[in-house]
Amino acid sequence: MYCTPLLTETMGLVVPPSHRLAGRTQVDLTELAGEPFVEASAAWGTRVATDRAFVRAGATRTIRYEIGDNRGLLDFVRHGLGIATVPRLFVDPDLVFVPIARHAPQLVVSLATADRDVSMPARELLQASRRLADEYRQSTVGSAATASGRITDLSGRPTERPSKRIGSCTLSSWLR
Numbered sequence: 418m419y420c421t422p423l424l425t426e427t428m429g430l431v432v433p434p435s436h437r438l439a440g441r442t443q444v445d446l447t448e449l450a451g452e453p454f455v456e457a458s459a460a461w462g463t464r465v466a467t468d469r470a471f472v473r474a475g476a477t478r479t480i481r482y483e484i485g486d487n488r489g490l491l492d493f494v495r496h497g498l499g500i501a502t503v504p505r506l507f508v509d510p511d512l513v514f515v516p517i518a519r520h521a522p523q524l525v526v527s528l529a530t531a532d533r534d535v536s537m538p539a540r541e542l543l544q545a546s547r548r549l550a551d552e553y554r555q556s557t558v559g560s561a562a563t564a565s566g567r568i569t570d571l572s573g574r575p576t577e578r579p580s581k582r583i584g585s586c587t588l589s590s591w592l593r
Contacts, residue, residue, distance in 0.1 A: 428517070
């Protein structure tokens with residue numbers, strides 16, 4: 418299985434405009450103890466990356482709600498039921514994105530293809546996806562969005578031919 422990273426974006430905190438952290442230029446994960454969190458389901462890549470970031474920071478959090486979709490997660494934040502860690506590209510304009518100072522989780526958007534020659538439509542999809550990722554990066558100049566521009570194996574190491582192990586390329590790509 419080939420795993421082609423298209424975009425890497427550093428995640429941050431999303432809060433409603435009335436939240437005490439809404440005016441901050443950045444926040445440390447250790448400052449968030451006691452804040453109610455709205456999180457994605459435990460198996461989601463963004464949740465796994467967030468869990469690992471809190472462990473690396475030596476911080477704890479209180480997960481009040483687990484939501485099975487991003488729109489619902491943002492609605493809970495919007496209504497003041499909790500705060501969340503998400504990539505900036507998920508944040509609606511009526512919410513506030515606060516960068517995380519240290520140990521911020523990262524979202525890596527990748528496209529997985531078979532480890533054989535792929536069809537013309539699949540190649541076209543990969544090219545279109547790369548163009549869209551480039552356009553997004555250009556529109557977010559100065560943010561944390563970057564392109565890796567390389568193919569990785571399932572552990573994230575650069576490679577010419579990724580590992581043939583069958584596994585969750587998408588999930589493993591998110592865990593940075």
